[in-house]
Amino acid sequence: MKQGIHPEYVDCVVKCSCGNTFTTRSTKPELKIDICNACHPFYTGTQKLIDTGGRVQRFADRFGAAKDVVAEREAAKKAERAAQIAEREAAKKAEREAKAAAKAERAAAYAAKAAEEAARAEAQADVDAMEDAAAAGTAEEAPGVELTDAEVTEAVEAAE
Known part of the structure; x- marks a missing residue:
């Protein structure tokens, strides 16, 4: 040594x-x-x-059990996903309702236009009948048409 x-x-x-x-x-x-x-x-x-516990036990005592934390996180994620899905469904429903309203407006406008066209066609037919009656000479010669010459002239001017 x-x-x-x-x-x-x-x-x-x-x-x-x-x-x-x-x-x-x-x-x-x-x-x-x-x-x-x-x-x-x-x-x-x-x-x-x-020893009051091993490393894992001391960690769990200090910071809480991981199982509880994970369960809370998962529950929060599920709630957030459910809220997002509900929000998307509400948006889709609102979009469908808006499309249906727009379709109803277009249908109403088309119906009004068709009614206007039908009325215009009927008026034109009446005017044509009046013109035919006027061309024949008298209003009495045209069946179902009993108008004076002034009324025929007024209807023709209104149609033009």
Whole structure:
């Protein structure tokens, strides 16, 4: 053994957290330990709670169980998806109602235009009948048409 490179080997007093003390030899004059032969479960045969939990348990105690956090997150996602779906359905329904209203407006406009065309065609037929009656000479010669010459002229001017 080389001289001068090794630490000093001295008597050491070991103190346990249970209160037991004993003397041994070490490079340090005093040691403080958590468990010794007087309090270790293997030697005493009794169970002693040494650690309140492992790393995972301490993490779960500090930050909460991961299962609960995941369940909360999933519930929030489901609620958000349900809200989005409801919003989309409402938008689609509003769009369908708007299309139906526009279709009804177009149908009403088409019906009004068709009624106007029918009235115009009927008026034109009446005017044509009046013109035919006027060309024949009298209004009495045309069956079902009993108008004066002034009325025929007025209807012709209105149609033009």
